[in-house]
Amino acid sequence: MSQVSKATGDIISGATRLSAKNLRLVLGDGDQTVTALNDVSLSIAAGEFVAVVGPSGSGKSSLLAVCGGLRSPTSGSVLIGGVDLTSLPERARTQLRSTKIGFVFQQSNLVSSLSAIDQLLLMVHVAGRSPTVADRDRARALLAGVGLDARRDRRPGQLSGGENQRVGIARALMNAPEILLVDEPTSMLDHNRGAEIVDLLARQTKEHSVGTLMVTHDPTMLGVASRVLQMDDGKFRAT
Amino acid sequence: MFLALKDLAFAKGRFALMATVITLVAALIVILSGMVSGLVDQNISGLKAVRATHITFELDRVPSYTNSFVDREMWTAFEKAPGVAAATPLGNTIFNARVLQKETAITLTLWGVVPGTFMEPDVAEGAAFNSDPRGVIVSQDLVEKGVAIGDVIKLDRVLTELKVIGTAASRNLGHVPIVYAPMDLWQEATYGPPGGPAPGDELPKALRDYASVIALQLKPDADMAAINKLDEETGTTTLSRIDSYHAAPAYQEEVTSITAIKFFMIFVSALVVGAFFAVWTIQRTQEIGLVKALGATTSWLIRDALSQALILMLGSMAAGIAIGLSLGAWIATTRASFILVPEDVTRNMIFLLIAGMIGAALSIRRIGKVDPIIALGAER
Numbered sequence: 001m002s003q004v005s006k007a008t009g010d011i012i013s014g015a016t017r018l019s020a021k022n023l024r025l026v027l028g029d030g031d032q033t034v035t036a037l038n039d040v041s042l043s044i045a046a047g048e049f050v051a052v053v054g055p056s057g058s059g060k061s062s063l064l065a066v067c068g069g070l071r072s073p074t075s076g077s078v079l080i081g082g083v084d085l086t087s088l089p090e091r092a093r094t095q096l097r098s099t100k101i102g103f104v105f106q107q108s109n110l111v112s113s114l115s116a117i118d119q120l121l122l123m124v125h126v127a128g129r130s131p132t133v134a135d136r137d138r139a140r141a142l143l144a145g146v147g148l149d150a151r152r153d154r155r156p157g158q159l160s161g162g163e164n165q166r167v168g169i170a171r172a173l174m175n176a177p178e179i180l181l182v183d184e185p186t187s188m189l190d191h192n193r194g195a196e197i198v199d200l201l202a203r204q205t206k207e208h209s210v211g212t213l214m215v216t217h218d219p220t221m222l223g224v225a226s227r228v229l230q231m232d233d234g235k236f237r238a239t
Numbered sequence: 240m241f242l243a244l245k246d247l248a249f250a251k252g253r254f255a256l257m258a259t260v261i262t263l264v265a266a267l268i269v270i271l272s273g274m275v276s277g278l279v280d281q282n283i284s285g286l287k288a289v290r291a292t293h294i295t296f297e298l299d300r301v302p303s304y305t306n307s308f309v310d311r312e313m314w315t316a317f318e319k320a321p322g323v324a325a326a327t328p329l330g331n332t333i334f335n336a337r338v339l340q341k342e343t344a345i346t347l348t349l350w351g352v353v354p355g356t357f358m359e360p361d362v363a364e365g366a367a368f369n370s371d372p373r374g375v376i377v378s379q380d381l382v383e384k385g386v387a388i389g390d391v392i393k394l395d396r397v398l399t400e401l402k403v404i405g406t407a408a409s410r411n412l413g414h415v416p417i418v419y420a421p422m423d424l425w426q427e428a429t430y431g432p433p434g435g436p437a438p439g440d441e442l443p444k445a446l447r448d449y450a451s452v453i454a455l456q457l458k459p460d461a462d463m464a465a466i467n468k469l470d471e472e473t474g475t476t477t478l479s480r481i482d483s484y485h486a487a488p489a490y491q492e493e494v495t496s497i498t499a500i501k502f503f504m505i506f507v508s509a510l511v512v513g514a515f516f517a518v519w520t521i522q523r524t525q526e527i528g529l530v531k532a533l534g535a536t537t538s539w540l541i542r543d544a545l546s547q548a549l550i551l552m553l554g555s556m557a558a559g560i561a562i563g564l565s566l567g568a569w570i571a572t573t574r575a576s577f578i579l580v581p582e583d584v585t586r587n588m589i590f591l592l593i594a595g596m597i598g599a600a601l602s603i604r605r606i607g608k609v610d611p612i613i614a615l616g617a618e619r
Contacts, residue, residue, distance in 0.1 A: 061615055061616075064615060065612055065615055068532070070532060070610075070611050070612045070614075070615065071612060091536055094531065094534055094535070094536050094537075094611075095534060095536065096534075097532065097533065097534035098533060098534020098535070099534070101534070103532055103533060103614065105529070105532075105614055105615070105616065106616040109529055109614060111242070111245075111526055111529065111530065112249065112526070113242075113245045113246045113248070113249030113250065114242075114245055118241075118245060121241070122241065122242065122530070122533070123533060123534075125241040125242070126530065126533055126534050126535040126539065127534065128539075155249075171533075175534075183615050183616055184616050187616065
């Protein structure tokens with residue numbers, strides 16, 4: 001399967017993980033409306049690491065929210081693993097988030113009462129199952145993959161910012177999602193640690209064959225991206 | 240329940256505060272239940288010991304042992320009525336009195352009972368009613384105040400003298416210890432002139448025709464409709480002995496006020512639990528948004544939070560019951576009476592649990608309003 005990215009013209013190949021078509025998102029009502037997304041289309045293949053940069057208010061967070069099913073677009077569709085998110089009722093969309101989408105948030109968006117391994121096992125509970133031995137093994141392997149197996153019993157308060165972000169990445173991969181949606185992963189980290197995290201994301205994207213969409217305002221973090229999309233006024237701009 | 244348990248363990252301090260409140264309320268409810276049962280039991284211990292199945296009062300809006308006034312015509316009518324195995328008048332008057340030679344001032348409930356009837360008390364020590372027309376049997380409570388067999392009690396104002404010939408177990412009405420007297424002596428004290436009749440005079444015959452209530456022993460197959468009809472004809476009200484407790488002084492007030500205290504405590508617990516979970520849920524808003532963004536449904540989160548409330552309630556209530564029972568056991572060793580009625584405690588605990596869970600549920604509802612989009616940094 002191959003297709004042409006509207007914004008960049010790149011030809012991408014491999015299984016399509018995310019396919020967003022003609023997304024429009026109008027926020028507010030009456031006279032006070034803002035067009036956050038203006039006819040945005042985007043496709044991400046397995047193993048592809050797409051970075052979206054842009055100033056605040058450019059619509060990049062809205063793109064993440066719509067692709068993650070946290071916000072319904074005014075029009076357009078979002079296909080993840082062949083399922084159109086926008087056609088699903090809220091409950092089904094929520095459940096789909098737990099199995100098909102891995103979110104990586106800004107630092108400290110972990111549950112403060114849970115140890116690193118429990119952050120990952122929470123994903124199994126959220127998906128409606130009780131963790132099995134296989135789940136525990138997978139959680140440990142994922143933590144080892146981000147270099148934290150030895151610190152798996154520490155809670156967020158006992159880990160550094162960079163370590164917490166690594167736990168967040170491992171958590172996002174726990175339920176073997178189709179895509180990773182990454183929100184400003186380096187905003188709370190210094191440059192070196194930020195770069196490490198982005199490298200890790202790029203490696204994990206290939207290793208787990210997910211499609212990754214990362215939103216960032218930091219132009220120094222783009223070196224490892226397969227593609228970089230510049231966003232302005234709710235549209236992609238050719239870079 | 241995964242998150243619920245982890246949060247309980249993590250935020251021990253905050254939950255401990257909440258648990259302490261519920262523990263104390265549960266303990267207090269157990270103690271109050273025990274003490275009120277003890278108090279109420281002490282109030283009407285005299286009535287509990289009476290071998291009557293029913294008590295007949297003068298027709299009044301609210302039957303009262305203190306105010307009731309019956310005459311011979313009434314108790315004769317009941318004696319003869321079908322279904323009545325035995326009927327006998329009972330006199331009930333409260334007196335202040337002094338124990339001669341001891342200068343002890345006491346308050347007593349003087350009961351006039353007809354010797355030889357089922358109303359005669361069981362004697363613990365000393366003699367039963369005998370040929371001595373002034374011989375009385377006193378409640379154990381008066382013995383504890385220093386009254387002994389052989390003492391003479393002189394009633395204030397009417398100056399009637401009573402000779403203590405025997406004692407009974409602790410018997411009270413309205414918390415005032417009972418002194419059992421032969422009916423003639425009671426009528427003399429209650430209706431006669433101060434100091435008794437002038438030397439050589441007899442008391443007027445008429446005062447032998449009055450008492451306070453009628454004690455009945457109904458046959459098991461007695462027709463209550465017929466008894467009620469007789470009530471209408473004679474101008475009386477017949478209550479079962481247990482229902483007649485409410486006619487005892489202060490009984491209704493005691494039961495009502497303690498019940499009110501218990502229900503207010505349960506109500507306050509619901510508010511406290513509700514307030515706690517309201518604050519807790521608001522504190523967790525960010526986390527709730529996060530977990531929703533990760534794919535948890537609202538019902539998953541609500542089930543999780545309710546299980547947390549349930550664990551907290553059950554744990555605290557168990558601790559409270561344990562504390563209440565041990566304190567109750569200690570109270571029972573002192574002079575205060577403490578009687579634990581298991582059904583009563585169980586019922587109150589179920590009310591407490593339901594109230595707490597309703598309070599929690601109302602607060603936890605707001606989980607449904609949290610938008611998972613707050614998990615994204617730009618949306619915070």
